Amino acid sequence: MKFYKVNVEERRELGSYTLLRYPWEGIVAPGQFVMARAAGFPITLDPFLARPFSYYDHDGETASLLFEVRGRGTALLDAASTIEVTPPLGKGFAVDPAPARAALLGGGIGVAPLQILGRHLEARGVTHDVFLGFADAGCSVVAGEFPGARVATVDGSVGHQGTVLDTGVELGDYDAIYSCGPNPMLAAVKLAAADENVLCQLSVEERMGCGNGSCNGCVVPVHGRGYVRSCIEGPVFDAEAVAW
Amino acid sequence: MKFYKVNVEERRELGSYTLLRYPWEGIVAPGQFVMARAAGFPITLDPFLARPFSYYDHDGETASLLFEVRGRGTALLDAASTIEVTPPLGKGFAVDPAPARAALLGGGIGVAPLQILGRHLEARGVTHDVFLGFADAGCSVVAGEFPGARVATVDGSVGHQGTVLDTGVELGDYDAIYSCGPNPMLAAVKLAAADENVLCQLSVEERMGCGNGSCNGCVVPVHGRGYVRSCIEGPVFDAEAVAW
Amino acid sequence: MVRHDKDLDLSVELCGIPLQTPLIPASGTLSREALGEVEGVYGAMLPKTTTPVERAGNPPPRVAETPAGMVNSIGLQNPGVERFLQGLDAFDLGIPIFVSVAGDTTAEFASLCERIGDDDRISAVELNLSCPNVECGGLAFCAGPASVEDVVGACRAALPDKPMLAKLTNEGVVENARAAESAGADGLTVINTLPALTIDVQAQKILVRGGLSGPAIKPVALRAVYDVAGAVNVPVVGSGGVASGTDVAEFMLAGATAVQVGTTSFVRDPHDILAEFAEYLVARGQGAARLTGALRGVRPTVVGGTDV
């Protein structure tokens, strides 16, 4: 896969997360992702693979990522002044036709794509509410970037105590539910939404080798279709399609 | 092996070579070497091994290395602000008892240990002449750090045309010959010195795995003793001992 | 993109098939969707292994990163040979198409070869002998020379008219290479991934059990190519850890006629690999084909084993 070397234009700490901006022209759909890594020699061996990140935002000229340092890949990204990125990958959230009223549910670092999604919904005049769940106060700092968002923390330090589903969100009040977070949270959202007659879309998180469909590594079980590659047909799936 | 993290205090380009200084207290004997690498995570995997470098100089508080960028290890060293180094390793040049008159013969980046050696000889009041051979003018820039040195370049662009042995050096005029450079050059120096009744010492260059005697990788054939580890018994050997 | 010096000859011939470059995508590492990114790089096309009927593959997680490599356990997910052949035109980049096949039994291998023998779009077949042989208790087809000879012989009979490569794993590679040659293979692909395991140390669970690929295995693959090339008279296609143009050269020096790029294509544009290879050739005025086996004869002073 072809990677493009770009300079980090801004890096900002948002509590436990890092916001990173780099120049990127062209079109990015909300929910799409990028494979990224700190720039190395022709390739870096350590880590060897690039890492998938949802776009946090994109204004036509600058792309932003929001990430949590977990291991070596994110640690190096957190320190790099030059990074290597692919073009936008995968299929994002279905925003056309626009729903009347949408709920955006984010868990932990899974809040990332909800920013760009919110802007796209805004542009379409869609009323939407944001519900965010975090482990603790440090992670919840990013909630400040989502004005009006309802927040829950597992340790109860900020907002409601519990997960995103404990924020008091009433899924039945919406025509569309968009969610991103760890897969167990997505499974819970799917379950909660199953009773309501709403569009429910989930941005799933699977380990990726390539990001462009070549390795068959990132699969998600889909009803009636076996394992499908989340980097090509996702990362956003209709909740009812996913066979969890 | 234990590595110490140190800051690079100064980095200076000397033609094709780089001079790098870092804080290091304690005693360094001329001809000793260090295993060094750019600082990474607990370990770096790329490159995986540290690289051997002769001390170029040491003033009791600051150590200097002089190196040529060849591959990835030296390229990263050339860019690093923090490096990891071992304590001084190996056995250096025999300067005690001090010879009356010494010739120092360096080839290419092999000039490195001649700086610290010259200072140690100076301290012992040993008259010494320096003869340096380089590939080209870019490499020969470092000769400026050896006042009075006679220089040859293979392409004839600076000084005599040819190798260090074409500088007009008369090995018979000296009691001791100290030499460092690529092994074929050392073999030529050994041959040239064989007729003279002088102490001739060579700092050899073998691929190293560890630097502390553990891998048996860096061996040099020594008359009557088979292969001996150059990181423990060298890198400086009596020319007559080496079975080349 | 790749600078084509007028005197630079990147072409090679593999089993009588002219290839415009010695690079081939390793089976299972280049998808239809990514073909737009690789124009001009490869000498032949080689899609993921196909099997007689559809395979769902293994449940995720299927991939895990390791030092300078990765472990995968895809489980040969593929739509089965019929749908595979229906979609094959998508792989037509104007270069020869090779097809990788695998079955559970010798008979399945042979019938795949027969099915494919008719298809004029296909220039050559690669037998993926690393897959488990259900007739041998799940050991790979290339677990031993007898089994290799059996399956390659049956495929040869079923596929008299197309060049046929046998793809081998590292274990027992020299004996298996000899067996494949004597059973009629026209060439050998060496090697597939190494059996490996990764662990999620925090969860104290197995993460992925599968095959190790990537730069980590390059020295192992080079040794296999070198030894096999010295043991057989058919051409060898190198595979395992190729990450740069000089890696391509190393495999050819060791005896490979063509070289597959797999895992590294996930993290690097293969055009860059070809460009580096071209630079290497230009710098020494050598054509690609002249590299093959060039270091043979220049044996190391002592052929030591491992240390041992």
Next chain:
Amino acid sequence: MVRHDKDLDLSVELCGIPLQTPLIPASGTLSREALGEVEGVYGAMLPKTTTPVERAGNPPPRVAETPAGMVNSIGLQNPGVERFLQGLDAFDLGIPIFVSVAGDTTAEFASLCERIGDDDRISAVELNLSCPNVECGGLAFCAGPASVEDVVGACRAALPDKPMLAKLTNEGVVENARAAESAGADGLTVINTLPALTIDVQAQKILVRGGLSGPAIKPVALRAVYDVAGAVNVPVVGSGGVASGTDVAEFMLAGATAVQVGTTSFVRDPHDILAEFAEYLVARGQGAARLTGALRGVRPTVVGGTDV
């Protein structure tokens, strides 16, 4: 240095020998001169393999770096068993001393075991079965189970009173492990280096042909340890690519009772590896010994082969 929590139990027992930590230096990777640097790290000492008579070893170059690893071809350079034993006191750090032996023939192995059986300083013997067997045309002693059974059986007879580990290579490791166990080995060291080759692409020459070690091989070694631990009832000592405290934990989770640190000790202070391992245990309140085999039973959903 290593923080010894009062509740932290790093000790394990290997073949009845109590070890204060599960770490052992891999044979051939820790010299006498470097012993001052490793105090407190290891549970047992294990010097480089010794042979009946002195070996000069292979000519240089003997080592070459590879992606996340290195290839070595030392050629078992050692002073021969008599001088080795004369110098053995230097290896006394107050922890059990294991001795690694290798011969050209089964008889040589047996006579080494006999010679060492008398020496009270030595707690256990490791048979380096990766070395070439001159009676089998230079194939390694562990090239096949028959040869393993032969040499291990002869050593067992010659060494009735000391624990005896058989050190195996990756190729055929499970069958060879079973053979070694049934011939009387008290434990198995898994694995030695992988056969590999490096090339000097500029000079177009072989650089080093030998054994690959280092982090690159960790997933291969883990798979071998896991499979062997599942196939035998004697303890397994893990070796191959250990570079961190969590790597030690991974090997133990896979089934190792003790773990050897080799190549990485060239580039890292092994105290740091032990400290990380201790941290891992403290964080979960586990003692070292409880890790061994802890992920067994937690098998992956599909035991896939390589992909295959």
